[in-house]
Amino acid sequence: AIYVGKRMALLERFSVPAWVQVVKTHRLRRVGVQPAVVRMLLEADLPAADLSSLDFVMCGSGPLDVATRDAFEQRYGVPVLTAYGATEFAGSVCAWTPDLYREFGARKRESSGRVLPGVRVRILDADTGAEVPTGQSGILTAQVPLLGPDWIRTTDIASIDADGFITLHGRADGAINRGGFKILPETVRAVLISHPQVRDAGVVGVPDGRLGEVPFAAVETVAGARVTEDDLLAVIREALPAHHVPVAVAFVDELPRTPSLKVSVPGVAALYRRAS
Template sequence: MEYNHADLFEGVADAIGDRVAVVCGDRRLTYAELDEHANRLAHHLESAGVRPGEHVAVQLYNGIEYAAALLATLKIRAVPINVNYRYVEAELRYLYRDSDAVALLYDVEFEDRVAATVPEVPDLRHLVAVGGAPSIPGAVAYDDAVRDAPGTRGFPPRSSDDVYIVYTGGTTGMPKGVMWTTEQMLLAFWNPTFPRPTRPEDVVDNARNGGPLVMMPIAPLMHGAAQMATWIGWFMGATIVYTRRFEAADVWRTIERERVNSLTVTGDAMAIPMADELAAGDYDTSSLLAFVSTGAILSGTVRDRIQALLPNSVVMDRFGSTESGSTAEAVAGSSPEKGLRFAPDVENVTVLDDALQPVKPGSGVIGQVARTGYIAHGYYNDPEKTARTFPEVDGRRWLLTGDIATVEEDGTIAVFGRGSQAINTGGEKVFPEEVEAVLKGHPEVYDAVVTGIPDERWGNRVAAVVQPSGSRPPLPEDLDAHCRKELSGYKVPRVYAFVEEMKRSPAGKADYRWAKQVAEESDSA
């Protein structure tokens, strides 16, 4: 057995085959059943000519087929590629080409976009349609593919160096594929409440001895956070529950029905509608022990509201990235409004200064959060970005996360925000996360994204795109007065643009390119 997700899942399936592994809607499969289902898909992909090291794109909503696709691809030593299901033709063309995908599993709902794009990507030679009969010539229906293939294993040996790629980003530019080895990924995203395994068999023992946990990642599986939550859960022997798409009422109904113990969201964009629905509805949440945000931070007002609605649950913020794994947890009182402070829960996490040397605790020196040890090894097809992000210092390879921070005297890391999003206005740096959190504390604001727009005098000025909580937008002067109670004057937005609906990724990530365009158009108008 290797530190390979496919090897480990097979070991877990052999150990606890009768335990339920995955639930979506009214469908549920045990570990043994999911393993057999994934074997069928893996053999189909093999028969279609997919070879070790080649890339299989997955353009699906959440469901058993997505879980099986991840497993099947890794079983034959191919590489899964996550595709944002909101992408239009130009974006799909970029991702299909950049990832060098040779096969694609897609929901039939996306067939028009797939059909228009695939002819321009000659390397994409095999298509599998999920949810119905395909109309694209040569495409195969998923049900036919798995029905006609054997459910046994019989795959060649795998390696702990097999590659796993997660495409991430897209808030300021096109996404990039983060490359991991399966061993490094497993250990970087290992649940910090359990001892890290010293041999692959420890993972199977951990799952065998795990309690009957039910875990629910809410983000779409095309987001790395949901994929990692799935693997973490399976290697704890847990049942993983999905909803096909995010809809707050459906999520709470599912939590009630499946007696979910742990819930994972990505920041305010998911937490706010979930809080609204929970407050308005009548749901049994007595099974829920943990409400966890990862991939995006909860603002203080939203976190407090969730805690009030779920008094018997622990509300947690996790800090990490697709490149670094899970690295730290927010300390008590941490919030974007009051200052984000995290306690590292893994080794080799620090802040490096401009000379790429560790910041002395309590010195006040500002640098970038960095990690060494278990980290990704680069970006697919982008050696320049790889060199910038993964520098070698004194013989050690580091990941620079881009998060601007310092180290407090007690060793906690105070994070100010993402450097790539920082707004330079008159020589002062403004981090959007802080201003967004303050704006979302106003009762008439449902959501907010803050960006910088050009200014002849100051270089940039702070602008806010706001989605009101009611039918009428709040008065700009009211928002201004609200912000000035908690922010220095230079951080207060000079421009407000009001929108009916905020544009975010399916995982809740802000689209800063779109926000900048909206703010500039509002300002010029």
């Protein structure tokens, strides 16, 4: 907005009522939010008219599951355009635009968007460092013109298709090694948040004397939820191999979060230490 001379509205602290008031007062056309905010707005079940000024919602800073994205778009009639970037890239590497959404949106729902002009992306095998074939997952590396000719290696596991769209599959540095079995926390989290009574979740590896590491989950439920730990563990057992099942699930009113509203990994780990 600053670059093109547009007006911009900022909230000192997010709340659903304050956000909605700003959108309605200024008739905002484009907003940028985090995935947690999309879930909060969906749960608030706002009148669609409250968001009627919006052309689209831009969402970044973390993964947004397809089910939540679909539900938001169906409820409010506003497209959600995701993007992927990182601090080390000084911005985004890929993103959805309104034109791309119209052409590919229905076919590439899990993608974080197409590689931006001028940016080059390679997907590398985590062990050999060799570039993997199109469509296969590996470690994402990128060359960003703004930062020079060097290739920057991330810890994100991703794939890129023939049309240049990137799909994220988790983080290599957060993988849990449970007795030799590798578990991506995001895989378990995706199953947890698919439950209609779970607003958000965090999954981390915690120490185990026999297996080295085991998964632990913390969940934030919607108001009035009756779901139990056994219910959620059963959902995971049905969807994933047995070694993905957490040793425990903690229920909290609010998950610990970073200033950018991402679930805090150290904060979730601290919940386990307090519980044990």
